[in-house]
Amino acid sequence: MTSQPMDERRLLAILREEEADASTYYQSDLAQAQTEAMERYFGEPYGNEIEGHPAVVSQDVADTINWMMPALMRMFLTDDLIAVESPNDAANDQEQEIADYLQHVFRRDNDGDSVLHDFLFDGLLTRIGVVHVGYEEPHAQTPKIYQKVTGARVEQFIKSPEYEILEAEENEPDEFGVITYDVKTQRTPACGRILVESVAPEEFAIATRSKSIDDADYVRRKQEVYTADLARMFPDSADELAAVSGAAIDDQVDDLDSDARRQTRFEDENIEFDSTETGPERSKSDLLTEWVRIDYDGDGIVELRQIKRVGNTILENVQVDKCGLIEWSPIRISHRAIGQSVADQILELTKIRTDLMRFLLLNLEQTLSPRTFVGGGQDEDVIDQLLDRSVGDVIQITGSPRDVVFESVTPDVSGAIYPALQYTDQRTEQASGVMRHAQGHRDQGVTDTAAGIRQLSAAANSRIELIGRWAAKGVERIFQHILEQVASYQDQPRIIRVNGKPLEINPQAWAEDLTVKIHVGVAAETREERLQKLSMIASKQEQIYQYLGSGNPVVGLSEYVQTLQDIAREGGFKNPERFFKSIPPGMDEQLAQQQQDPKTAEAAAKMQLEQQKAMADAELAQAKLQFETQARAMEMQFKENMAARQAETDQALQQMKLQNDLALQQAKLASEREIAELRLQSEREIAELRMMQERELAEQRANDEMSLAAMNGSGDGFRPGGELHK
DSSP states (O other): OOOOOOOHHHHHHHHHHHHHHOTTOTTSHHHHHHHHHHHHHHTOOOSOOOTTSOOOOOOHHHHHHHHHHHHHHHHHOOTTOEEEEOSOGGGHHHHHHHHHHHHHIIIIISOHHHHHHHHHHHHHHHSOEEEEEEEEOOOOOOOEEEEEEOHHHHHHHHHOTTEEEEEEEEOOOOTTOOOOEEEEEEEOOSSOEEEEEEEOGGGEEEOTTOSOSTTOSEEEEEEEEEHHHHHHHOGGGHHHHHHHHHHHHHSOSSOGGGOHHHHHHTGGGOOOOOGGGSOGGGOEEEEEEEEEEEOOSSSSOOEEEEEEEETTEEEEEEEOSSOSEEEEOSBOOTTOSSOBOHHHHHHHHHHHHHHHHHHHHHHHHHHHSOEEEEESOOHHHHHHHHHHOOTTOEEEESSOHHHHOEEEOOOOOHHHHHHHHHHHHHHHHHHHOOOTTTTTOOOTTGGGSHHHHHHHHHHHHHHHHHHHHHHHHHHHHHHHHHHHHHHHHOOSOEEEEETTEEEEEOGGGSOSSOEEEEOOOOTTOOHHHHHHHHHHHHHHHHHHHHHHOTTOSSOOHHHHHHHHHHHHHHTTOSOGGGTSOOOOTTHHHHHHHHHHOHHHHHHHHHHHHHHHHHHHHHHHHHHHHHHHHHHHHHHHHHHHHHHHHHHHHHHHHHHHHHHHHHHHHHHHHHHHHHHHHHHHHHHHHHHHHHHHHHHHHHHHHHHHHHHHHHHHHTTSSEETTEEOOO
């Protein structure tokens, strides 16, 4: 049965109806549940707070998700995350190259780690994580200015088909006479790129009662795009876009900025922004990319069509094989595209814990600051003050103050609240699967042994691993979409670098019907445990290889080298081939053939004996050389010791000689000093003796003269000086 092709007006009516019926439309119950989960994650108030009373909000949702995220991310950040399988055995040598290229597209051409984080985070918090994989046509990039480039570089720009020189200015020659140029260029890549983006919950919508995106009747993504970019991508609709861009923003009440989920996400940046004041050069439009199953061409076959539109303006309408969106839910519900989130399991418990914590703090405040009742008030005011229950307030009542002044002490009920909080802790752990033991918290003596820690970690992470398995299904579909997009749109070889080595990728030579499989790690497994397992595997491989030989059907040299490379990689070395080179293709078969041929085996045994003899001779020569070297070293050491001792003896003798010469010189100086003192003393004594003799001679002479004078006075006829003549 065939029908007439559908006109555009009918198609728009169907699209409008499907969009309004989508389960994640911004006014739907699902959107409200997602908004509530985001509010609980950010710790927003519930709205039932009382002024003056504690307004604390329990952070169970944020704590649970933040503890689960590292374990989930670790499961997908392994080097051997993906494996490519081909039905053609001849293409097996390409599988690893294809897997490396898919990783390159995801993590190098796109910010894959951030996309993966948002994909997992949205699922844990808002029930569903969504990623869009598509192809972006090549377009002119933002112009760049290169200053003082050489003529050779300008020549490269001229010859390259991807570059267009917009402006060029020749500079004055420098001091060496070299002429440089200031060039403004614009690059237009020769081929497009695979685009992998995380889709926010408010951008995604799916038809109600859908089992999955793959079989949904309607799926859409809404995103804000600059109108100028849309006009560049769809030049035939530029005039219509200019006419509807203002209406697409101003007249729609369901635009993204008014969505409660986006407002909650940017609660701390709630700034009113009038998009009409930006001008046409910065105007934005809500671009809807829709996938709908419909018999558009009237051939009686319902096909999947991808439609891009802004308002009532259809920009693109093409038939496709599958939807470009991939989804996952952490807690799967049978026959439903959207399951439940981890936040859904603990929302009610979070509210109960919030009420308990608020009551506990209020009770503590009232216990520490009791209310006082005094006389002098009016009876009609007492009821209002009692109902107010302000902390530490004074309530006036009628009657004499001496009779009625007393303090109302609030009883301490924390003893009943703490068990309730512990119960909600246990229920939260049971509902989410995140236990205190997995968070590193100590619980009495259970974690005193390594076995106890492993058992508790395994039990706590079993739920996380199950969630990770469902996430792996979504990640597998992401890489499958990337593989199909690369095979469909990349029509020329491309050279990338893998582990520091260039690798040429040509998708046109790939085998058909390639499939991607995801290998996720274990959430509770540490690097030390993986190294221990790999070491055990390497030991078993060594035993098998030594026992069965190189031609055994269990393990070959290539598998053994791969295990050694994995050990080096787990040890933190980025390039394990520095330690263990990869085995060339066919090496195992050559070794097996050599082992099966008797002549070859005999030659190999003879060669092995010769090698062993050569090794023994080499070891003997090395030992002899080592002995001679040690002997020469000992002789040199002995001579050095003797020379050192001789030098020490000569130095000691020289020092003794110097000391003796110094002592002799000092003795000589002392003797000369004593002789001089003796000579001086002798001269002094001789002078004194001479003076005494001269004094005695003078006294003798004087006495003699006096005697002569006496004799002359006696008439003897003699006088001094001679004889007197009469």
